[in-house]
Amino acid sequence: MARTDMDQTDLTRLSADQAARALAAGETSSVELTRALLDRIDAVDAEIHAFLHVDPEGALAAARASDERRAAGEATSYLAGVPIAVKDVFATIGQPTTCGSKILEGWMPPYDATAVAKLRAAGLPILGKTNMDEFAMGSSTEHSAYGPTRNPWDTTRVPGGSGGGSAAAVAAFEAPLALGTDTGGSIRQPGAVTGTVGVKPTYGGVSRYGLVAMASSLDQAGPVTRTVLDAALLHEVVAGHDPMDSTSIDAPVPAVVAAARRADVKGLKIGLVRELQGEGFQAGVLARFDEAVHLLADAGAEVVEISCPSFVHAIAAYYLVMPSEASSNLARFDAMRYGLRVAPEGVADPSAEQVMAASRDAGFGDEVKRRIILGTYALSSGYYDAYYGSAQKVRTLIARDFAAAFEQVDLLVSPTSPVTAWPLGDKLDDPMAMYLQDVATIPANLAGAPGLSLPVGLADEDGMPVGLQFLAPATADDRLYNAGAALERLLEEKWGAPLLAQAPTLEGGAR
Amino acid sequence: MSSGISRADVEHLAGLARIELSEAELDRLAADLPAILEHVATIQEYVGQQAAGDDVPAMSHPLPVDNVFRADEVRPSLTPDEALSGAPESEQQRFVVPKILGED
Numbered sequence: 381m382a383r384t385d386m387d388q389t390d391l392t393r394l395s396a397d398q399a400a401r402a403l404a405a406g407e408t409s410s411v412e413l414t415r416a417l418l419d420r421i422d423a424v425d426a427e428i429h430a431f432l433h434v435d436p437e438g439a440l441a442a443a444r445a446s447d448e449r450r451a452a453g454e455a456t457s458y459l460a461g462v463p464i465a466v467k468d469v470f471a472t473i474g475q476p477t478t479c480g481s482k483i484l485e486g487w488m489p490p491y492d493a494t495a496v497a498k499l500r501a502a503g504l505p506i507l508g509k510t511n512m513d514e515f516a517m518g519s520s521t522e523h524s525a526y527g528p529t530r531n532p533w534d535t536t537r538v539p540g541g542s543g544g545g546s547a548a549a550v551a552a553f554e555a556p557l558a559l560g561t562d563t564g565g566s567i568r569q570p571g572a573v574t575g576t577v578g579v580k581p582t583y584g585g586v587s588r589y590g591l592v593a594m595a596s597s598l599d600q601a602g603p604v605t606r607t608v609l610d611a612a613l614l615h616e617v618v619a620g621h622d623p624m625d626s627t628s629i630d631a632p633v634p635a636v637v638a639a640a641r642r643a644d645v646k647g648l649k650i651g652l653v654r655e656l657q658g659e660g661f662q663a664g665v666l667a668r669f670d671e672a673v674h675l676l677a678d679a680g681a682e683v684v685e686i687s688c689p690s691f692v693h694a695i696a697a698y699y700l701v702m703p704s705e706a707s708s709n710l711a712r713f714d715a716m717r718y719g720l721r722v723a724p725e726g727v728a729d730p731s732a733e734q735v736m737a738a739s740r741d742a743g744f745g746d747e748v749k750r751r752i753i754l755g756t757y758a759l760s761s762g763y764y765d766a767y768y769g770s771a772q773k774v775r776t777l778i779a780r781d782f783a784a785a786f787e788q789v790d791l792l793v794s795p796t797s798p799v800t801a802w803p804l805g806d807k808l809d810d811p812m813a814m815y816l817q818d819v820a821t822i823p824a825n826l827a828g829a830p831g832l833s834l835p836v837g838l839a840d841e842d843g844m845p846v847g848l849q850f851l852a853p854a855t856a857d858d859r860l861y862n863a864g865a866a867l868e869r870l871l872e873e874k875w876g877a878p879l880l881a882q883a884p885t886l887e888g889g890a891r
Numbered sequence: 892m893s894s895g896i897s898r899a900d901v902e903h904l905a906g907l908a909r910i911e912l913s914e915a916e917l918d919r920l921a922a923d924l925p926a927i928l929e930h931v932a933t934i935q936e937y938v939g940q941q942a943a944g945d946d947v948p949a950m951s952h953p954l955p956v957d958n959v960f961r962a963d964e965v966r967p968s969l970t971p972d973e974a975l976s977g978a979p980e981s982e983q984q985r986f987v988v989p990k991i992l993g994e995d
Contacts (some may be wrong), residue, residue, distance in 0.1 A: 696933050711908075753901060771937045779953070
């Protein structure tokens with residue numbers, strides 16, 4: 381890293397922290413860095429399809445501006461000049477925002493999401509918008525209306541979802557940083573199955589203003605990176621109270637960067653969630669998970685088993701709460717103010733209602749329709765108490781399990797995903813099988829707790845990445861970064877390099 | 892409660908949700924939804940099993956938030972052109988929509 385003649389391959393491989401230090405030391409420029417990443421996107425994205433839109437001009441203009449500010453000696457943020465990719469759920473001025481849906485094809489938002497505005501203010505060039513399951517509904521990115529993203533470890537497999545594009549972009553060295561959103565695991569699960577780091581902050585930790593809403597009481601934006609420290613650096617840029625989101629937390633952002641630099645688990649009490657291991661979890665996932673837990677114990681953490689009995693009911697509760705909120709949120713796609721408008725066939729002088737129904741049929745994909753219908757059912761009179769009402773009570777029971785657990789331990793751990801990345805198409809015809817993949821990530825969303833996933837190795841049976849998840853009490857996000865960075869260091873000492881050094885290079889792939 | 896959901900139920904729900912589903916889509920959803928509803932319905936039993944008298948409160952939101960007010964002051968906002976920039980059709984700074992009233 382001390383080299384001054386870094387070629388382009390080196391630049392794409394830098395972590396955000398390494399890039400920031402190289403920029404500060406004058407060893408490279410933001411323009412060079414941005415060009416290298418745009419070239420990498422050019423070379424590999426036909427194969428990966430992480431991006432729905434790439435913005436070379438906008439990214440290079442922001443890079444030039446960042447270089448000029450630095451040259452003029454102006455104060456810049458730590459990550460100034462380090463490029464980033466943004467999930468297509470965030471509204472961005474000057475770049476289309478589709479949310480992976482045909483109903484928003486080509487939509488140019490007239491405003492920036494707060495998280496995006498913060499990236500711009502901090503001087504991070506935005507490379508483009510990343511692929512996702514339509515309206516973030518899915519665990520494989522196969523529900524994107526614009527075609528699936530492929531896993532850089534094995535392009536016949538899914539990259540997880542809904543934020544498969546952000547995770548794959550980072551794993552394929554197309555960007556050192558990306559923004560994602562996590563409603564039921566959409567940052568953490570793609571992180572796990574692509575060998576990258578993903579963090580869902582405490583609910584309300586990052587503003588939701590300018591995010592296309594799926595389930596408002598669950599949605600949370602957060603960092604997608606290759607290292608725990610990079611996630612902390614990005615977390616600090618985008619987090620904080622926002623008057624435009626009345627559910628954002630009006631309190632100082634936890635000291636996540638300091639925690640990631642501390643990286644010491646000595647004396648920490650860590651609880652193994654009994655309900656999130658064993659049956660239904662792939663052998664190779666459990667093997668890597670167990671080894672990682674032993675590393676933590678050897679480094680001085682006290683590991684105990686904790687029971688959270690309500691967690692096994694989280695998926696059922698989630699698939700009532702989420703569709704209910706989504707069916708309500710997606711009512712805004714009415715073909716009147718923005719988005720697709722389609723005239724019904726064979727109807728002369730159609731009414732607004734007929735146009736609305738035809739447009740929603742043409743614009744929404746199968747999974748979105750499925751969830752809207754499910755939510756409409758759960759909220760309909762006569763079923764409301766039995767379904768939505770019961771789900772809200774289960775939510776309370778899950779929050780009580782968390783509260784009881786955190787009276788005994790500082791952090792909880794589990795595998796992030798019960799399985800490694802599966803072959804494209806494998807679960808597409810069985811929605812319930814797809815939903816069950818979120819078993820370990822959903823409890824945190826229902827309770828508002830923060831969670832971090834990091835890679836802990838490759839499964840023996842398929843050579844695909846395995847993720848481990850830390851969970852912390854609400855607003856104690858710093859604990860995730862401390863423990864995550866500590867485990868990352870222990871693992872890299874064992875491996876001799878980051879896990880992604882073992883991923884295929886993809887160079888010379890399809891153009 | 893039975894988690895049976897018929898094709899006619901799906902059609903009714905699609906009407907409520909303002910989605911004009913095709914015949915093939917109705918068939919597919921009527922086939923998919925029962926398995927999902929069977930799974931989610933298990934929570935009723937679980938909630939029912941909680942100790943009698945412990946009326947578990949409903950949780951609609953992870954944070955205890957009260958209504959948030961702001962000062963009633965004019966702030967910068969979108970211009971009419973910006974607000975209309977994504978409209979399928981607009982005219983004289985207004986959204987143009989299909990007819991909203993019946994003929995009779």
